Amino acid sequence: xxxxxxxxxxxxxxxxxxxxxxxxxxxxxxxxxxxxxxxxxxxxxxxxxxxxxxxxxxxxxxxxxxxxxxxxxxxxxxxxxxxxxxxxxxxxxxxxxxxxxxxxxxxxxxxxxxxxxxxxxxxxxxxxxxxxxxxxxxxxxxxxxxxxxxxxxxxxxxxxxxxxxxxxxxxxxxxxxxxxxxxxxxxxxxxxxxxxxxxxxxxxxxxxxxxxxxxxxxxxxxxxxxxxxxxxxxxxxxxxxxxxxxxxxxxxxxxxxxxxxxxxxxxxxxxxxxxxxxxxxxxxxxxxxxxxxxxxxx
Numbered sequence: 001x002x003x004x005x006x007x008x009x010x011x012x013x014x015x016x017x018x019x020x021x022x023x024x025x026x027x028x029x030x031x032x033x034x035x036x037x038x039x040x041x042x043x044x045x046x047x048x049x050x051x052x053x054x055x056x057x058x059x060x061x062x063x064x065x066x067x068x069x070x071x072x073x074x075x076x077x078x079x080x081x082x083x084x085x086x087x088x089x090x091x092x093x094x095x096x097x098x099x100x101x102x103x104x105x106x107x108x109x110x111x112x113x114x115x116x117x118x119x120x121x122x123x124x125x126x127x128x129x130x131x132x133x134x135x136x137x138x139x140x141x142x143x144x145x146x147x148x149x150x151x152x153x154x155x156x157x158x159x160x161x162x163x164x165x166x167x168x169x170x171x172x173x174x175x176x177x178x179x180x181x182x183x184x185x186x187x188x189x190x191x192x193x194x195x196x197x198x199x200x201x202x203x204x205x206x207x208x209x210x211x212x213x214x215x216x217x218x219x220x221x222x223x224x225x226x227x228x229x230x231x232x233x234x235x236x237x238x239x240x241x242x243x244x245x246x247x248x249x250x251x252x253x254x255x256x257x258x259x260x261x262x263x264x265x266x267x268x269x270x271x272x273x274x275x276x277x278x279x280x281x282x283x284x285x286x287x288x289x290x291x292x293x294x295x296x297x298x
Contacts, residue, residue, distance in 0.1 A: 004066075005059055005062030005063045005065070005066045005067075006022075006023070006024065006025065006059050006062075006063065007025070007055070007059070008023070008025065009025070009028050009045055009046065009078075010045075011040075011043065011046075012025075012077060012078075013040050013041075013077070013078070013079075014075050014077065015075075015107075015109075015135050015173070016256065017173075018073065018075040018107065020072075020073060021073040021074055021075040021107070022063065022067070022071045022073065022074045022075070023074075023075050023077050024056070024059065024060070024063075024074050024075065024076055024077065024096075025051060025056075025076075025077040025078055026050070026051050026056050026076050026077070026081045026084060026089075026092060027048065027049065027050050027051060027077070027078050027079070027080070027081055027083065027084065028045075028046060028047070028048065028049045028051065028078055029041040029046040029047055029048035029049065029078055029079060030046075030048055030078065030079030030080055030111075031048050031079070031080055031083045031111070031114075032079075032080070032111060032113065032152055033048060033079070034150050034152070035139070035149055035150055035151050035152075036149050036150050036218050036219045036221065036222050036223065037139070037149050037177065037180065037210055037212070037219055039212070039213065039214050039218075040079065041078065041079055042214075042218075046078070048079075050083075050084060053088060053091065053092075056092055056095075057091070057092070057095050060092070060095045060096055060099050060100065061095075061099050063099070063100060064099040064100055067100075069101075069102040070102070071100050071102055071103055072102060072103060072104050072105070073103065073104060073105045073106075073107070074096060074100070074103055074105070074106045074107075075106075075107050075108065076092070076106065076107070076108035076131075077108075077109075078109075079109055079111075080108075080109050080110060080111045080114055081108035081109065081110075082108060082109075082110045082111070082114040082115065082118070082134065083111070083114045086118060086122040086125065086126065089126055089129075089131070090125060090126065090129050093106060093126065093129035093130040093131060094129060096130060097129070097130055103130070105132050105133060106130045106131050106132060106133075107131070107132060107133035107134065107135065108131065108133075108134055108135070109134070109135050109136075109137070110134040110135065110136045110161075110165075111136070111137075111153075112136060112138075112153050112157050112158045112160070112161035112162075113152060113153065113157070113161075114161075115160075115161040115164055115165070116157075116161075118164075120164055120167050120168050123164060123165060123167075123168030123170060124168045124169065126168075126170070127168055127169050127170050131170065132170065132171055133170065133171040133172075133173065134165055134170055134171070134172060134173070135173045135175065136158070136161065136162060136165075136172060136173070136174055136175070137175045138153075138158045138162075138174050138175065138176055138193070138196060139151055139175070139176060139177045139180055140176065140177065140180050140181065140189050140192070140193055141155045141158070141176075141189075141192035141193035141194070141195050141196030141197070142155070142181060142185060142188050142189045142191075142192040142193065143155055143192075144181075144185060144188065145180055145181040145185050145188075145189050148181075148185075148222055148223040148226075149180065149219070149222065149223065150222050155192055155195065155196055158196060158200075159196060159199050159200055162174065162200040162202060163199075163200055166200065166201070166202075171203045171204070172200070172202040172203055172204065173202065173203070173204035173205075173206065174196075174197065174200070174202040174204065174205050174206070175206050175207070175208065176193050176197075176205070176206070176207050176208075176241075177207070177208055177209070177210045178207045178208065178209045178210065178234050178237060178238055178241075178254075178259070179209055179210045179228060179229045179233070179234050179237065180210045182223070182225075182226040182227045182228060182229065183227040183228075183229060183233065184225065184227065186229060186233065186236075186237045187237075187240065189237070190237050190238075190240040190241040190244070191240070191241075191244065193241055194241050194242075194244035194245050195244075197245055197247060197250070198244075198245065198246045198247065201247060201248060201250065202250055203249075203250060203251065204250065204251045204252075204253070205247070205250050205251070205252050205253075205267070206252070206253045206254065206256065207238065207241075207253075207254045207256075207259070207263075208254075208256045208258045208259065209234060209256075209258040209259055209260075210228075210258075211258050231260055232282065232285075234260070235260075235261060235278055235281045235282050236282060238254070238261075238263075238278060239275060239278040239279070239282065242267075242271065242274055242275060242278065243275060245267055245268070245271065246268065247267040247268050248268065249266065249267075250266065250267045251266055252264070252265050252266065252267050252270075252274070257291075257296055258296060259291065259296075260281075260290045260291050260296065261277065261278070261281050261288060261289075261290055261291070262289070262291065263277060263278075
């Protein structure tokens with residue numbers, strides 16, 4: 001059996017849309033890793049560390065030997081590859097272009113705080129070198145909710161980062177967490193998250209339902225009065241959010257396994273249809289196509 005050309009540190013995460021991508025770790029873990037809702041990089045072996053440039057370039061060379069021209073997409077892992085200096089990222093992207101010329105798209109996760117140290121010119125250079133898409137977990141557009149979950153961001157800092165990427169021509173996929181504010185902050189979470197989306201006009205927008213498969217202790221340490229929304233509360237929050245969206249051509253997805261109600265469309269074109277689906281789920285749930293509990297998960 002041929003040894004893998006890539007050294008992985010399990011568990012490995014990637015967005016659902018990167019299912020067919022080659023996962024190339026350029027860092028291990030997440031440089032912030034203190035968001036209380038996130039369990040992705042809490043394992044001891046996932047402590048943040050940048051991979052050495054020599055190792056990353058060698059993995060790329062070995063991928064050429066192993067996969068030839070089969071690789072079409074690459075996802076730069078782990079939690080926030082864009083924390084690396086621009087010059088290091090450029091050398092990685094140049095190596096991908098040299099050794100894996102069949103690659104059509106390179107993407108990565110991104111923290112808004114990563115972009116404070118990168119200019120629009122830096123991002124244009126990365127895009128021209130092959131970085132075409134970045135996934136940014138905004139989680140919420142509400143500053144109170146962001147503070148409660150220790151996100152280290154504000155609505156303003158997230159808008160600034162997304163608009164910087166947009167100006168550079170990098171495709172943006174924004175993720176929000178339905179239910180993150182609980183009962184007390186549900187309305188302002190929906191309202192200010194819609195403001196964030198309207199102000200940035202991302203190419204892709206997705207929602208997941210907040211969940212805690214490893215328990216809520218870590219989350220409640222910073223949010224002790226959190227009261228989770230029930231299914232109906234989640235639907236009402238989602239309706240309030242979508243009703244306020246004023247998007248021009250954003251692909252919207254709420255089809256992650258954590259969601260009871262699958263919603264898909266292009267906003268603003270499909271806004272009324274999505275609201276009708278939510279109204280059915282709220283007022284006539286027996287007629288709604290809801291995902292059964294056993295089929296939900298992360």
